[in-house]
Amino acid sequence: xxxxxxxxxxxxxxxxxxxxxxxxxxxxxxxxxxxxxxxxxxxxxxxxxxxxxxxxxxxxxxxxxxxxxxxxxxxxxxxxxxxxxxxxxxxxxxxxxxxxxxxxxxxxxxxxxxxxxxxxxxxxxxxxxxxxxxxxxxxxxxxxxxxxxxxxxxxxxxxxxxxxxxxxxxxxxxxxxxxxxxxxxxxxxxxxxxxxxxxxxxxxxxxxxxxxxxxxxxxxxxxxxxxxxxxxxxxxxxxxxxxxxxxxxxxxxxxxxxxxxxxxxxxxxxxxxxxxxxxx
Amino acid sequence: xxxxxxxxxxxxxxxxxxxxxxxxxxxxxxxxxxxxxxxxxxxxxxxxxxxxxxxxxxxxxxxxxxxxxxxxxxxxxxxxxxxxxxxxxxxxxxxxxxxxxxxxxxxxxxxxxxxxxxxxxxxxxxxxxxxxxxxxxxxxxxxxxxxxxxxxxxxxxxxxxxxxxxxxxxxxxxxxxxx
Numbered sequence: 001x002x003x004x005x006x007x008x009x010x011x012x013x014x015x016x017x018x019x020x021x022x023x024x025x026x027x028x029x030x031x032x033x034x035x036x037x038x039x040x041x042x043x044x045x046x047x048x049x050x051x052x053x054x055x056x057x058x059x060x061x062x063x064x065x066x067x068x069x070x071x072x073x074x075x076x077x078x079x080x081x082x083x084x085x086x087x088x089x090x091x092x093x094x095x096x097x098x099x100x101x102x103x104x105x106x107x108x109x110x111x112x113x114x115x116x117x118x119x120x121x122x123x124x125x126x127x128x129x130x131x132x133x134x135x136x137x138x139x140x141x142x143x144x145x146x147x148x149x150x151x152x153x154x155x156x157x158x159x160x161x162x163x164x165x166x167x168x169x170x171x172x173x174x175x176x177x178x179x180x181x182x183x184x185x186x187x188x189x190x191x192x193x194x195x196x197x198x199x200x201x202x203x204x205x206x207x208x209x210x211x212x213x214x215x216x217x218x219x220x221x222x223x224x225x226x227x228x229x230x231x232x233x234x235x236x237x238x239x240x241x242x243x244x245x246x247x248x249x250x251x252x253x254x255x256x257x258x259x260x261x262x263x264x265x266x267x268x269x270x271x272x273x274x275x276x277x278x279x280x
Numbered sequence: 281x282x283x284x285x286x287x288x289x290x291x292x293x294x295x296x297x298x299x300x301x302x303x304x305x306x307x308x309x310x311x312x313x314x315x316x317x318x319x320x321x322x323x324x325x326x327x328x329x330x331x332x333x334x335x336x337x338x339x340x341x342x343x344x345x346x347x348x349x350x351x352x353x354x355x356x357x358x359x360x361x362x363x364x365x366x367x368x369x370x371x372x373x374x375x376x377x378x379x380x381x382x383x384x385x386x387x388x389x390x391x392x393x394x395x396x397x398x399x400x401x402x403x404x405x406x407x408x409x410x411x412x413x414x415x416x417x418x419x420x421x422x423x424x425x426x427x428x429x430x431x432x433x434x435x436x437x438x439x440x441x442x443x444x445x446x447x448x449x450x451x452x453x454x455x456x457x458x459x
Contacts, residue, residue: 080415081411083392084390085391086389086390086391087388087419089386089387089388089423130412131408141408141409145409145412145413145416146409146413148416150412217416217420224419228389249283250283250385250387251386252286252287252290252291252294252384252385252386253290253291253293253294253297253384253386253430254290254293255286256386256427257293257430257434260427261434261435261438266434266435266438269438270434270437270438273290273437273438275292275296276296276447278296278299278357278450278454279357279358279360280358280454280455
């Protein structure tokens with residue numbers, strides 16, 4: 001590795017660094033490095049890889065990794081009818097307008113599954129029939145069962161394999177550089193290129209189809225959702241609000257407690273309750 | 281208080297409930313009599329996670345195995361940890377349910393209800409609706425059982441009896457198994 005204290009190499013600089021890394025030193029200490037463009041690309045690829053690792057780590061911390069049992073959701077495992085289901089309870093809060101069942105029907109139709117044609121990983125989302133995730137018009141069976149509204153939230157996402165994307169981006173940027181005779185793309189150009197390549201690749205990848213059941217008991221004002229995943233919960237909470245104008249409030253212990261303790265005095269004690277130490 | 285504040289500041293309530301439930305089970309051989317209501321059979325099965333709620337960095341212990349091995353969780357209780365989730369089975373009338381009950385979210389993981397009849401046998405005219413309603417009613421039954429246990433705990437927790445009887449007994453239980 002060559003070392004230099006400045007740009008005394010002048011015109012020779014570009015020649016010097018084309019094939020090797022060049023250290024810039026100050027007072028005997030290395031302070032910066034000039035590296036060949038291939039190395040920079042490698043570094044950026046590593047950064048992308050690190051980002052993915054960080055995402056996984058973040059999901060792990062938030063407990064948002066998809067458990068094995070849910071990976072089979074496409075085939076119907078871990079869903080309402082299966083032997084083993086995961087359920088988050090919600091209180092349904094808010095007011096409806098006009099005839100209740102007309103209001104619900106409008107919300108279901110408004111939020112029925114549809115393809116999404118915008119940037120991003122999500123390519124389709126919305127309500128489908130509980131028994132048939134391809135039925136967005138509820139032709140097979142009504143969503144209405146007694147006082148229950150039975151829906152499934154279908155979410156289609158596309159994830160372009162990161163390394164495939166990397167290869168394509170490199171090929172494309174190589175072509176552009178060759179055509180323009182430039183050394184490298186600016187970071188804005190690189191981002192724009194990556195987005196464009198990703199959109200093209202999206203058409204070549206099959207979406208992953210996830211289906212989460214939502215059973216709304218309209219007489220009790222409570223809803224059961226079939227997943228613990230933070231992402232899935234965010235989606236159903238947002239979609240439910242958008243379609244029905246109603247809020248899904250998770251029935252966490254304290255909120256359920258305020259409902260179970262009817263007595264005012266008991267509620268006041270509950271409000272002031274502090275954790276107690278069970279250790280000796 | 282907004283939702284996130286409640287979630288963070290009151291998370292202890294669910295954990296204390298699960299910890300108390302284990303104590304109650306261990307004391308009564310799994311038969312919990314809810315005053316004026318019913319008897320619920322509760323069993324702690326093969327999986328438990330304990331969490332140190334007030335620590336700056338989360339400290340969790342997960343135990344798996346037979347009931348005797350779960351008793352190692354008592355050591356974690358003595359370190360001040362509380363149960364964050366546990367696989368339990370509950371039974372109030374004829375039906376048996378098992379689930380992983382979660383303390384912070386009060387949610388139900390891997391909930392297993394008794395099997396339901398195939399559509400053709402259940403209801404000839406409205407097969408889908410019949411099966412659906414049967415499954416829903418089973419799910420709701422399991423939640424009502426858990427709610428009734430939670431309500432029992434809450435009424436004790438906000439009463440004077442908590443400080444004078446229940447809590448001292450719970451602490452004795454935690455420390456009695458020392459050694």
